[in-house]
Amino acid sequence: MKVVLLALLTALAARAAAVTFNRQIAPILFQNCAACHRPGEAAPFPLLTYHDARQHASQILAVTRRGYMPPWPPAPGYGDFAGTRRLSAEQVRLIAAWVEGGAPEGDAADLPPAPKFTDGWQLGAPDLVVPMPRSYQLAAGGADVFRNFVIPVHLEETRYIRAVELRPGNQKIVHHANIVVDRTRSLRRRDGRDGQPGFPGMDVTTESGAEFDPDSHFLFWKPGSVAQPEPDDMAWRLDPGTDLILNMHLQPSGKPESLQPKIGLYFASRAPTRFPMLLQLEHDGALEIPPGARDFSVSDHLTLPVAVNVLAIYPHAHYLGHRVEAWATLPDGRRRWLIKIDDWDINWQAVYNYREPVALPKGTQVAMRITYDNSTLNPRNPNHPPKLVRNGNRSEDEMGHVWLQVLPAKASAEDPRLLLQEAVMRRRLEKYPGDFVAQYSLGALLAFRGRQREAIPYFEAALRSQPSSATARNGLAAALLADDRLDEAIRELRHTLQLDPEYDNARYNLARALTAQGDAAGAVEQYRAYLKRQPEDAAAHLNLGRLYVAQKRYDEALPQMQIAARLKPDDADLQTDLGALLAMKGDLPAAIAAFEHALRIDPSHKVARANLNRARAH
Amino acid sequence: MDAMPLLLLWLALAAPNLLMPRGEKALVLLFVRADCPISNRYAPEIQRLHAVYGARGIEFRLVYPERGLSPAAIEQHRRVYGYTIPGVADGDRFYTIKAQARTTPEAAVFVGGRLVYRGRIDDRYADFGKARPEPTERDLDAVLAAIVKGRTVLFHQTRAIGCAIENEP
Numbered sequence: 001m002k003v004v005l006l007a008l009l010t011a012l013a014a015r016a017a018a019v020t021f022n023r024q025i026a027p028i029l030f031q032n033c034a035a036c037h038r039p040g041e042a043a044p045f046p047l048l049t050y051h052d053a054r055q056h057a058s059q060i061l062a063v064t065r066r067g068y069m070p071p072w073p074p075a076p077g078y079g080d081f082a083g084t085r086r087l088s089a090e091q092v093r094l095i096a097a098w099v100e101g102g103a104p105e106g107d108a109a110d111l112p113p114a115p116k117f118t119d120g121w122q123l124g125a126p127d128l129v130v131p132m133p134r135s136y137q138l139a140a141g142g143a144d145v146f147r148n149f150v151i152p153v154h155l156e157e158t159r160y161i162r163a164v165e166l167r168p169g170n171q172k173i174v175h176h177a178n179i180v181v182d183r184t185r186s187l188r189r190r191d192g193r194d195g196q197p198g199f200p201g202m203d204v205t206t207e208s209g210a211e212f213d214p215d216s217h218f219l220f221w222k223p224g225s226v227a228q229p230e231p232d233d234m235a236w237r238l239d240p241g242t243d244l245i246l247n248m249h250l251q252p253s254g255k256p257e258s259l260q261p262k263i264g265l266y267f268a269s270r271a272p273t274r275f276p277m278l279l280q281l282e283h284d285g286a287l288e289i290p291p292g293a294r295d296f297s298v299s300d301h302l303t304l305p306v307a308v309n310v311l312a313i314y315p316h317a318h319y320l321g322h323r324v325e326a327w328a329t330l331p332d333g334r335r336r337w338l339i340k341i342d343d344w345d346i347n348w349q350a351v352y353n354y355r356e357p358v359a360l361p362k363g364t365q366v367a368m369r370i371t372y373d374n375s376t377l378n379p380r381n382p383n384h385p386p387k388l389v390r391n392g393n394r395s396e397d398e399m400g401h402v403w404l405q406v407l408p409a410k411a412s413a414e415d416p417r418l419l420l421q422e423a424v425m426r427r428r429l430e431k432y433p434g435d436f437v438a439q440y441s442l443g444a445l446l447a448f449r450g451r452q453r454e455a456i457p458y459f460e461a462a463l464r465s466q467p468s469s470a471t472a473r474n475g476l477a478a479a480l481l482a483d484d485r486l487d488e489a490i491r492e493l494r495h496t497l498q499l500d501p502e503y504d505n506a507r508y509n510l511a512r513a514l515t516a517q518g519d520a521a522g523a524v525e526q527y528r529a530y531l532k533r534q535p536e537d538a539a540a541h542l543n544l545g546r547l548y549v550a551q552k553r554y555d556e557a558l559p560q561m562q563i564a565a566r567l568k569p570d571d572a573d574l575q576t577d578l579g580a581l582l583a584m585k586g587d588l589p590a591a592i593a594a595f596e597h598a599l600r601i602d603p604s605h606k607v608a609r610a611n612l613n614r615a616r617a618h
Numbered sequence: 619m620d621a622m623p624l625l626l627l628w629l630a631l632a633a634p635n636l637l638m639p640r641g642e643k644a645l646v647l648l649f650v651r652a653d654c655p656i657s658n659r660y661a662p663e664i665q666r667l668h669a670v671y672g673a674r675g676i677e678f679r680l681v682y683p684e685r686g687l688s689p690a691a692i693e694q695h696r697r698v699y700g701y702t703i704p705g706v707a708d709g710d711r712f713y714t715i716k717a718q719a720r721t722t723p724e725a726a727v728f729v730g731g732r733l734v735y736r737g738r739i740d741d742r743y744a745d746f747g748k749a750r751p752e753p754t755e756r757d758l759d760a761v762l763a764a765i766v767k768g769r770t771v772l773f774h775q776t777r778a779i780g781c782a783i784e785n786e787p
Contacts, residue, residue, distance in 0.1 A: 045653040055684070059782040068746040080782045140700065141662030143751040172655075255699045256659035319751075345747055379744030395751070 019098040020106020021050045029053060029060075030089050030115045032070050035224040036054050036243060038117060042171040042223030052076050057103040064092050071348040078340035079313070081226075081352045093295060094385060122226045124166055126264030128155070130244065134197045135260035137425040145250040146395055147606050149198040150182075150191040151263060155240040158616035161265040163229035166221040166246075170259045173250050175347055179219035179263065181238070182206040187245055202318065203393040205246055206591070212416055213237075215278045218314050218405055220351040228353065234407075235268035239433060249347075272409060277417045279424060281326070281368040281402045284391035285432055289374045291386035292424045296374065298400045300431070301367035306416040308406035309357035314341050315370070315403040318346055319380040320389060323371040326402045331363040338404070346380075357407065368402035369412045414449070421445055436465045440472050447475065452482035470500040478509050486517045504534050511543065520547050529559055538567035542574060545581070554585050565594075576611065582616055591615050638770065643675040644729045644765045646758070647713055648703070648739075650680050650720040651697040652687065653769045654781035660723045660739055661699040667739075668703050671762045680705040682785045683722070684733060700734045714783055724778040737776030746748045 020023065025084050029037070029047045038046035038391040046052050053060065060456075063069040064087055098104075130153050138145060168174035185208050190199040216238050221227075244263060281300040289296045315324040319516075329335045339352060357542040360366070374386050381397040383389070389398050408416035422445050427452035428438040443458030459476035466472060477492035493510040496503055496513075526545040534540065545560030561578045568574055579594030598608035648664055668678045670763045680703050682692050692705045708714055717726035717736055729736040740753035757776050777784050 031644055044655045056782070057783055061748055064783060066746065071747075089780075141659070252659060253655070254658035283657075379748045379750050384754050385751070386751070443761055 004025040018104065018106075019101055020104050020110065021053055021098065021105035022108060024094045024111035025053060025098050026050075026430045027112055028087065028094065032085055032087060032091075034115050035117070039509075040119070041169065042174070044172070054103055057099045061095055061099040064095050064319045067538055073341045073345060073348050073350075074352060075340040075342055079352065079358075080355045082355045083353070099382075103141065106508070109170070114432060121165055121167065121264055123146060123229060123266055125269040126165065128159075128265040129262045130154075130265065132197065132246065132260050132262070132595045135258045136197050138257040139260060140253060140254055140256050141252050142535075144175070145252070146200060146202040147191075147198045147248055147250060148180075148187070148204050149248065149261075150188055151246055153238065153240075153242050153244055155238065155242075157241050159231075159265070160235035160267040160268040161238050162232055163227045164219050165227040165264040165266070167259045167262045167264065168221070168259070170257055170465040171223065172598050173219075173253050173257045173259065174223070174250050174261070175249040175262070176220070176349060177249070178247040179221075180247055181215070181219075181236075182202050182243040182245050183213070185241065186436075187241050188243060194201045199214075199265075200320055202247075202249075202395055202397075203244055203399060206245070212415075212418065212421070212445070214421060216276045216405075217402040218278070218312055218351040218403070220314065222350050225350075226494075227268060230268075231274075233269040235272045238265070238272075243541075252453055258320055259407050275415075275417060276405050277365070277420055279404045279406055279420065281366065281404070283431055284399060284401075284402060286393040287389070287398050287400060289372050289389045291374055291383075291388055291564065292376075293372070294322075294377065295371060297369050299367065299369040300402075300427075300485065301365050302361060302423060302427050303365045304362060304412055304603065305419040307362045307409040308420075309355060309409075310338065310353040310360060310404050310406050311357055312351055312353045313369075314324065314349075314351045314401075314403040314405075315339060316349060316399055316403070317344055317370050317372070318395060318398050319348065319382050320372040320374050320378060320398050322372055322373040322378070324368070324402070325370075326366070326368040326404075328360050329356070329365045329367065330550050331361055331494045336360075339402075342372075360406075360409070366404065368400075370400040370402070372398065372400075387494065413566040418445060418449060431465075434461070436462050436469070436472070439465065440469070440475065443472070443475055443479070447479050447482075452479040455479045458561060468499060470496050470503050470506065473499065474506040475511065477506065477513075480515070481509060481513050484516075486513055489513045490517065496543070502533070504530060508534075508537075508540060511540070515543065515547060520551055522552075523547055536567060538564045541567065542577070544598055546577070549581060549584075554581060557581055558585065570601055572605045572608060574596040575601065576605060576608040578609055579615070580606070583611070588615055588618060589603040640763075644727055644734075644762070645677045645679070646671075646762070647679050647717055647726040647728070648679070648774060649683060649708075649714065649722045649724045649726070649783065651781050651783075653683055653684075654722045656743060656780040657707045657723040661701060663739060664723070665700060665702065667759060667762065670759075672703075673767060674766045676690045676739065676762055678703040680782070681708045681719075682706065683719070683720045685709045689785075699760065712714060720779040720783055721780045722783060725760050727738050727771075728763070729765060732770040734765075734773050735775065737774075738778040741774045743779035755787065 023397040029088055033047045036043040070085040072084060074081060088133060094595065122572050128149055132149050133150055164179060166177055187204060229291060246261060281302060283298045283300045286298045308536045313326065324344050326338040330336060374381065374389055376386060391398055410416050410422055425438045425441045428435055437460035439458050443455040443462060446455035454481050459472055459479060462472040463476060473492055473496040479490045479494060480489035480492060491514045493506050493513060494508040507526055507530045511523045511530060512527060514523035524547050526538055531540055541560045541564035545557045545564060548557035560582055561581050565578045575594050575598035582594060583591035592612060595608045595612035595615060598605050631699060661672055672678055680701060682705060686709060687699045687707060689757055692707055696705050723739055726733060727741055737757060741755040742753040743749050
C-alpha cells in the first residue's frame, strides 16, 4: 500500500513538474507578447496558439533569456512605469523548462482563453482622421530611414486634443514615431524636396510662435503601444492651420514597401485648465566624442523653481548612446531615480509613463547623464572606423536628451510654466554663455510678464550674438516702447524693418511708437502699410481710425472704425467710439444705434450710456 | 570543426532529388524562413550575391526549413521579396541536417559536394537588436570570391544571427 502511494505521489510530482504550453506558457505569452505578436501588428509572427509558439520555441527561449524580448530597456528598481513589460526570472525559467522538456502542449483544460484585442482604432472612431497626403516608398534594402512627414490638419476652429492615435498603415516597417506640432508651419518648406513626401532627419525642431505656449505632451508611438487619453482638463490646443509633423523611424523589410499613415484625433469637450510642460535636460554642445572612447559622457541638471509632478520621461540618444541615467536630488539630499537604461538601444526608444506621478518639491535638482561608446566594440557605431562625433540630427551624429513631462504646481498668480521656462533658459545660459536663444527667450519671458525694463539687457545681449535677428531687435524695440524710450524704440524698429521689410509686427510697433511720439502723419503711413498686408487686424483699423479722428479727418476715420467694428462686433468700446464718430459727422440715428449696440454688449458701459443720453436729447 | 563525413555528404548530395552541381563551381544553400524579419531583410543582399556569382558559375538555392510550408507559399514569398533564386522546401530537414544549419538566414557553401563554409552572410547583425548600418565583414562574399578565383577554401564557420530553425516533431 505504501509503495503504491509513493508511486502515485511521484507520478503526481512529475506531472506537476512538467511545464506545458497550456498551463504555464500560454499565460506568459498572452500577457506579455500577444499585443504585438498577433496578425496585423508589428511583430513578424503571431504567438496566440500552441502551434504558433511551437514553431518558434527555441527562438522564444533565446530572446527571453537574453532579455531582448519583450523589449523593455529600463532597469528594474529605477522608476516605476505603467505598462512595464518585463518577464520575471521565474517566467524565463518556465520557458526554458518548457523548451528543454520538448515544448509539450499539455492538457487542453489548462489553456486560458486567448486575449481579446480591438482591431483598427484602439480608442474607437476618432473625431478627425488626418491622413498623410501622399504615400512614401521605402526601398527594399539599405540602412534604417529616419523621415519626417508634413501632415496639414484641416480644422474650422480651435480644438483641444485629449488623445492622438497613429495607424502606421504598414506596421512591419515602422519602428517608432513621434508627432510634433508645428504651429507656425515652419517645416513645410522642407517637404518633398527629394521627390518623395517628407524630409530626412532623426530629430526636428519647429519655430515657435510669438506667444508663450511650450510643448506639453509626448505624442509618441511604438509597436504595441495604445494611446492613453488625457483627462479633458489636460488636453492640448490645436489651432486651424497647424501642421503635424510625423517623425518616423523606418526599417527596410527586404521588399519595397509603401507607407501612408493616418493620425486619429480625439477632441476634449472643453479647454484645458491644467498645463503640463516638457522639460529638456541636454548638453549637446559638450558632445565631442573622440574615436575609440568607450565611456564618454554628457550630463545636465536643473533646479526646479516650483514643485512639479513628473508624469513621464523620454530619453533620446542615437547609435553611440550606451547608458542613460536620470535622477532627482530632493532638497533634503535624498536621491530618487527617474530612469536607468544600461544598454541603450535607439530601436526601442520610448516614452515611459510613471505608474504614479513622481512628486518633486520646489528646489529639487533633476539631473541626467548619458554615456557613449564610440569604439569598434559598439556594433551599432555608424562610423567604421570610428571618428569624432558631434551633435546633429543625422543618424551618424549624436544627441543626448532626457525629456520630462511635468505638471507644475501653481504657487502664485503667475503661470508656473513661466518660472520653469526661465529656469531652463538661465541654465542654458550657464551651459552656453552668450547663447542667443537663452538671451532672447529670457528677454521675451520678462516682457511677457510685464517686466519690460528688465527685458531690455537680455534683448541687447541677444543682439550682440546675432545682430541680424529681426525678431530680437523687434523684441528690444517693443520693450523700449513699453518703457517710454520712444526715440530708441523708433530707431530699433526702423532698423528691424531694414532687416526684414515684411516683419508686420515690427511695422505695427513702429506705428504705435510714432503715435506715442506725436508723429501722426508718420503713424498713419505705417498703419496703412501694415493694413495692406494684415487687413483683418481690428486693432490696427481702430488705431488708424483714432489717428484720423485726432486729425479731424472724419471721412477717412469712419470706414476704418466701421471695418474694426465689423471685425470685432462684441467690443463695447469700439461701438462707443464708432457712435461718437457718427455723432460728430451728424448721423445721429446711426450713432444711437451704435451706442445701443455697445450697451447690449455691456449694459454698465458708462461712456456709451452718457453718449446715448446726449444723442437722444439732441 | 564539425567532422562532416565528406564521402557520405557527397553521396547524399548526389541523391536523385538533390541539387547536384552540374559542373558548377559551387553550390550555395541559403536557409531562410518566410516569417523571419532578419532573414527577409537580407533578400536584397542575397539577390546581389546571386547576381554577382550566379553569372560566374555558382549555383544558388533558397532552402525553406519550415515544416508544412506549401510550394505555393514558397513561391509567394519568393515573388514578394524579389527572389529569382529557386526555392526548395526542406520540411523533412534533409538539407538542414546535411549543412547542420541552425538559423535563418544562414549560408552553406559546397564545393564538389564538400561543405566549405557555414554561417552568416555578413556581420550586419552582431546580436539580436544590434545591427550595424553597413556590414564590415562580408563573409559569404569572400568565400564565393575565393572560389571563383579558383582558390582552395578550407572549411570554416561563423555564427549566424537570426531566427532559430526549430527542431519540431
